[in-house]
Amino acid sequence: MANRVYFDHASTTEVDPGVLKVYTELLQKYYVNSESLYDEGTEISRMMEKARSAAAGLLGVHADEIIFTSGASEANSEAIKGTCFACPGKKHIITTAIEHSSVMNACRQMEQVFGYDVTYLPVTEEGTVRVHDVEKALRDDTAVVSIMYVNNETGAVNPVAEIKEIVKKKSHAYFHTDITQAIGKIPVDLDMVDMASMSAHKIHGLKGSGVLVRKKHVPMVPLISGGEQEYGYRGGTSNAVVNMVFARTLRTALENEKKYGAYIKDLQAHLLSGLKTIPGVLINSPENNCGCVINFSYEEIPSEVMQNALNRAGFMVSARSTCESHSDNPSYVLQAMGFSDKRASSCIRISLAHTNTKEEADRFVSALKEIISHYGKI
Ligand code: PMP
Numbered sequence: 090m091a092n093r094v095y096f097d098h099a100s101t102t103e104v105d106p107g108v109l110k111v112y113t114e115l116l117q118k119y120y121v122n123s124e125s126l127y128d129e130g131t132e133i134s135r136m137m138e139k140a141r142s143a144a145a146g147l148l149g150v151h152a153d154e155i156i157f158t159s160g161a162s163e164a165n166s167e168a169i170k171g172t173c174f175a176c177p178g179k180k181h182i183i184t185t186a187i188e189h190s191s192v193m194n195a196c197r198q199m200e201q202v203f204g205y206d207v208t209y210l211p212v213t214e215e216g217t218v219r220v221h222d223v224e225k226a227l228r229d230d231t232a233v234v235s236i237m238y239v240n241n242e243t244g245a246v247n248p249v250a251e252i253k254e255i256v257k258k259k260s261h262a263y264f265h266t267d268i269t270q271a272i273g274k275i276p277v278d279l280d281m282v283d284m285a286s287m288s289a290h291k292i293h294g295l296k297g298s299g300v301l302v303r304k305k306h307v308p309m310v311p312l313i314s315g316g317e318q319e320y321g322y323r324g325g326t327s328n329a330v331v332n333m334v335f336a337r338t339l340r341t342a343l344e345n346e347k348k349y350g351a352y353i354k355d356l357q358a359h360l361l362s363g364l365k366t367i368p369g370v371l372i373n374s375p376e377n378n379c380g381c382v383i384n385f386s387y388e389e390i391p392s393e394v395m396q397n398a399l400n401r402a403g404f405m406v407s408a409r410s411t412c413e414s415h416s417d418n419p420s421y422v423l424q425a426m427g428f429s430d431k432r433a434s435s436c437i438r439i440s441l442a443h444t445n446t447k448e449e450a451d452r453f454v455s456a457l458k459e460i461i462s463h464y465g466k467i
Pocket residue numbers: 099100159160161162163189191237239240241267269270287288289290298299410411412
């Protein structure tokens with residue numbers, strides 16, 4: 090990857106060297122099943138529980154409120170479907186038009202296969218949900234309200250503090266939030282949040298690793314039936330070493346947020362000012378964003394063409410969510426914000442981390458100018 094620039098950290102991240110070191114060391118040593126009753130199994134189990142407590146402490150929840158999962162997609166599915174199935178009298182879900190596909194498609198499945206009524210809340214042109222829309226949508230039979238903290242395509246930050254308060258005050262629904270793109274980037278407060286999902290590989294951790302926070306009072310049935318692992322909420326042999334390093338990953342991410350947050354914001358501002366000098370470049374991310382994502386469109390060049398041209402110029406970027414990268418459809422997130430199909434079909438997402446530099450940002454702006462001039466538009 091010499092000279093290649095990685096601007097796709099919302100898609101996934103390089104594994105932190107410290108995390109990788111701990112992981113490889115532990116993996117060689119601790120291979121027996123954490124449920125085994127001999128000493129080695131008990132030791133692994135004890136270490137995993139220590140890591141669970143550490144992760145819980147960092148998130149401000151109790152250890153038995155942490156369910157280790159394979160990532161945020163699984164956590165989102167479990168939160169939405171697992172809770173709905175445990176609340177049989179309630180057949181209504183509230184979510185938004187801009188959720189990640191793992192929430193969106195879980196809700197669609199609840200609608201189409203299980204006959205639930207789902208409200209997909211609209212967003213403002215800033216890409217965020219209005220609190221009074223949430224309030225209006227609440228019903229006596231609302232089982233779950235699932236609203237993401239930070240949007241993965243635009244970096245827009247939802248007013249979760251107000252939303253959770255309204256949900257708690259005005260209903261008996263359980264409030265779930267997908268914090269995958271928020272944790273390690275902005276402060277996340279899980280007080281009054283019933284469930285939260287996150288993923289390790291977005292914060293310089295391992296792929297196939299995540300957590301669902303499920304507060305003790307939330308009813309839930311497991312989607313993966315099996316043994317009593319994860320308090321009975323997720324069957325299957327524990328990925329013990331991966332779960333152990335989750336705590337380390339989270340700690341490093343929260344430390345890095347403090348250490349590098351201002352640097353990344355400054356880098357984002359620098360890149361943004363460069364992009365704004367290019368005629369025809371339209372910024373889609375709102376002012377109020379998580380500080381590391383820039384979504385823009387150059388309407389004359391469709392996303393896929395632009396992405397290929399940037400790839401040839403040495404830049405790794407996304408168009409929309411990587412989980413949607415094989416779809417030709419315009420971005421449903423930008424459409425929900427009221428942007429035209431043309432603008433929503435020509436978007437590019439840059440997502441930064443502390444490993445990026447101003448020099449890379451400047452090179453990007455020059456490359457973009459070059460690509461656009463090649464298309465005869467500058
Ligand atoms: N939610 C959001 C907001 C995401 O950005 C992603 C990753 N694209 C996911 C959920 C899914 O995460 P995972 O890859 O861990 O399943």
